[in-house]
Amino acid sequence: GQQLNQSPQSMFIQEGEDVSMNCTSSSIFNTWLWYKQEPGEGPVLLIALYKAGELTSNGRLTAQFGITRKDSFLNISASIPSDVGIYFCAGRKGGSEKLVFGKGMKLTVNP
């Protein structure tokens, strides 16, 4: 079964608020990826992390690769209505080509 625990499962926030979500695993991963999916579309990559402790930003998004290599988090600052969607974490173990996904976090932003 799935090996990534993603939380929270959903969030309802007001425009302008910050959002945090995280992903944990009992296994060590050497790659963490964060994706966003909008209705009717496939997931699109937001941020890729390849090194323990790495902190990477993409506009209002910031993600970190946990130093234990078993977790990662994503922050969205100053949310806007177009941030709505489902956010997925995904991880890849060393020596494996497979990408494992969390169950997703559904974000709703109220204008």
Add this chain to the structure above:
Amino acid sequence: NAGVTQTPKFQVLKTGQSMTLQCAQDMNHEYMSWYRQDPGMGLRLIHYSVGAGITDQGEVPNGYNVSRSTTEDFPLRLLSAAPSQTSVYFCASSQLAGGRGTGELFFGEGSRLTVL
């Protein structure tokens, strides 16, 4: 550049019918995979391939077959559809991650399948 193309986008089947979901990519990616997405379950890996002639099972392979005769194409076959296979199916491809751990997955737009 088309990226990952899936067909059909929508399909309705009766229980027991067979069909093939097509997936093609034009990025010369070695790695291709199929996921299914169900409410509350996220994306679950069905089958994957690391190159032409090589396929392997993911988390939920039962009821599905795949083949990889070319680098570009990775069709998913349902031999005898069941209502439990009602889902949205995504094909995705990437370069091989290898020891570097890289290899960002690119997704198609999805195929919505309903089995009655």
